[in-house]
Structure formats: structure tokens, C-alpha cells
Amino acid sequence: MIPKQVKIVEVGPRDGLQNEATPIHHDDKLALIDGLADAGLRAIEAGSFVNPKWVPQMAGSGDVFAALQRRPGVVYSALTPNLRGFEQALAAGVDEVAVFAAASEGFSRKNINCSVAESLQRFEPVMVAASAAGVPVRAYVSCVIACPYDGRIDASNVLNVTRALLDLGCYEVSLGDTVGQATPADTRRLLDTLLSAVPVGQLAAHFHDTYGQALANTLVALDYGIATIDSSVAGLGGCPYARGASGNLATEDLVYMLNGMDIEHGVNLDKLIAAGNRISAALGRRNQSKVAQALTPP
Numbered sequence: 245m246i247p248k249q250v251k252i253v254e255v256g257p258r259d260g261l262q263n264e265a266t267p268i269h270h271d272d273k274l275a276l277i278d279g280l281a282d283a284g285l286r287a288i289e290a291g292s293f294v295n296p297k298w299v300p301q302m303a304g305s306g307d308v309f310a311a312l313q314r315r316p317g318v319v320y321s322a323l324t325p326n327l328r329g330f331e332q333a334l335a336a337g338v339d340e341v342a343v344f345a346a347a348s349e350g351f352s353r354k355n356i357n358c359s360v361a362e363s364l365q366r367f368e369p370v371m372v373a374a375s376a377a378g379v380p381v382r383a384y385v386s387c388v389i390a391c392p393y394d395g396r397i398d399a400s401n402v403l404n405v406t407r408a409l410l411d412l413g414c415y416e417v418s419l420g421d422t423v424g425q426a427t428p429a430d431t432r433r434l435l436d437t438l439l440s441a442v443p444v445g446q447l448a449a450h451f452h453d454t455y456g457q458a459l460a461n462t463l464v465a466l467d468y469g470i471a472t473i474d475s476s477v478a479g480l481g482g483c484p485y486a487r488g489a490s491g492n493l494a495t496e497d498l499v500y501m502l503n504g505m506d507i508e509h510g511v512n513l514d515k516l517i518a519a520g521n522r523i524s525a526a527l528g529r530r531n532q533s534k535v536a537q538a539l540t541p542p
């Protein structure tokens with residue numbers, strides 16, 4: 245059944261900016277995060293604590309967290325691939341972290357330089373430390389439909405990794421269509437398999453829009469009862485280890501659709517568009533959201 249209320253996880257400041265070729269000014273990141281919070285977003289992925297040689301745009305995440313004007317009720321989170329990343333994130337004052345695994349071996353190797361099984365082992369001490377610190381841990385599974393290195397991915401692989409992450413103590417698994425190749429038929433097949441074994445409340449949807457399918461896939465996920473949707477303002481984004489992967493589902497497009505479906509989400513569309521236009525201008529490009537384009541005067 246379609247949920248009456250949806251939690252939007254805004255990943256623009258992390259997934260959106262991590263792949264940018266030109267350096268992004270610290271103040272632009274802060275203005276983006278604050279603009280998103282001002283628009284009503286309550287879950288904002290604000291950075292990641294990974295090797296800065298691999299993802300230079302996220303190198304300043306500690307400084308970003310230190311300088312945030314925290315708004316009450318907003319959860320500011322970060323990606324942490326291992327214990328070292330978690331310790332840095334904790335010191336920076338994150339409210340929540342996310343570990344990230346993949347449903348394909350090829351992507352796991354390229355993205356985090358280890359096998360899927362090794363990545364799960366790396367998360368074990370993160371879970372222990374997070375539990376001791378009272379920090380909730382979310383998880384991602386990448387390449388839930390297709391992998392740029394291994395091709396099509398079997399849903400049973402996604403289910404196995406998802407279960408392993410939930411067994412580790414992650415409160416939710418976000419299903420990442422990293423390369424954006426999924427069609428609604430793929431998404432249905434995936435969710436038929438996953439929901440045979442995992443409660444819908446422990447799943448989130450994370451679609452990239454490379455093939456223009458993100459909103460259609462999100463609608464399928466909503467139809468299956470998934471009530472947490474990841475998106476990125478202005479359709480920013482891409483993954484440095486998935487060539488050709490473009491931005492995430494644009495938050496403006498998601499909000500517009502949810503408005504039309506009378507699904508509550510708490511976000512002010514005008515303020516959101518303003519935040520998306522500001523960061524797009526800072527990056528020297530047009531806002532990639534169709535809704536933002538339609539609603540922004542020439």
C-alpha cells in the first residue's frame with residue numbers, strides 16, 4: 245500500500261557533490277546544507293569519511309560538520325567505510341552514519357578495495373563502536389540491479405547482503421541502483437524477492453537517474469510500501485566508481501510527485517528549488533531537476 249507519509253533522505257551534499265570535477269568551496273557546501281534544512285529536510289547526508297585520495301570532494305567533511313549551523317530536528321549523517329572513518333565521523337559530531345556494501349564483487353573491489361565479505365567484516369567494529377556511542381547506522385547496498393563491472397545482478401545477491409547488514413544491526417538498508425539502469429519491471433522483481441524476507445520498514449530506495457528511470461522506479465517502490473526515499477537536490481550526483489552514473493533522483497521532482505499524490509513529506513518546494521538553483525549556480529550549471537526548470541522563471 246502506498247505510504248501516507250514519506251521520509252526523504254537528502255543525499256545531495258554527499259552523493260551529489262562527491263563526483264564533481266572542480267573543487268567546491270566549503271561555504272557553498274554549508275549554504276547548501278543549511279538551505280536544505282531550511283526547506284524542511286530532516287535527514288541530510290552531509291559528507292563522508294573516506295580516503296581523500298579516492299574522493300577529494302569529501303576531504304573537508306570534518307570541517308563541514310564542525311561549521312554546521314545545526315537546526316533542531318535535523319539529522320546530519322555521513323558515510324563511514326571502516327572504523328577509522330567512523331572514529332573521524334564521531335569526533336566531527338555526526339548524528340548518524342551509513343556503511344556501504346555492494347551486491348557485486350566487481351563494484352566492491354573498485355569502490356572500497358575489498359570483497360563483499362571483507363567489507364561486512366570491516367563493518368563489525370563500526371557497529372560495536374556506533375552502538376557504544378549511541379549512533380544509529382544505516383546501510384547501502386550498491387548495484388542492486390546492475391554493476392558496471394559484473395553486469396546484471398541477481399536479486400538473491402542483494403537479499404543476502406541486505407540480510408547480513410540488518411543482522412549486523414543496521415536499522416535500514418537503502419537499495420542503490422548505482423548506474424541507474426533499472427526499469428520499473430526490474431524494480432518489481434527486486435522488491436518481490438526482498439520483501440519475501442525483509443520487512444518493508446527496513447528498506448529505503450536510492451535511484452540514480454542516468455537512464456531517466458528514477459522517478460518511475462521510485463513510484464514502484466512507493467507502491468510496494470517503501471516509505472524512505474533517497475534523493476538529491478537539483479539532481480546532483482554520481483559515483484566516482486561507476487562511470488557514466490549521473491545524478492540521483494532530483495528531490496524537487498520527488499517532492500512535486502508526492503505533493504500531487506497527497507503524500508506528506510514536510511518539504512517546502514519553493515525553498516528547495518531556491519537551494520538547488522543556488523548550488524547549481526555555484527557549480528556553473530543548470531539545475532537538473534525538471535520541476536525546478538519548469539518553476540524557475542527565465
Ligand code: HMG
Nearest residue numbers: 293294295298325328329355356357384386387420422483
Ligand atoms: P583501502 O585502500 O582498502 O584502505 O581503502 P587501507 O586500509 O588499505 O588504507 C589505504 C589508505 O587509505 C591509507 O592511507 C589509509 O590511511 C587510508 P595512505 O597510507 O595510503 O596514505 N584510509 C582512510 N583515509 C581516510 N578515511 C578513512 C580511511 N581508511 C583508510 N576512513 C577505503 C578503503 C574504503 C577507505 C577506500 O577504498 C575509500 O576511501 N574508498 C572510497 C569509497 C567512496 O567513498 N565511494 C563513493 C561513495 S559510495 C556511493 O556513492 C554509492 C551510494 O551512493 C549508493 C549507490 O548509489 O549505490 C552510497
Ligand code: MG
Nearest residue numbers: 259420422483
Ligand atoms: Mg548513490
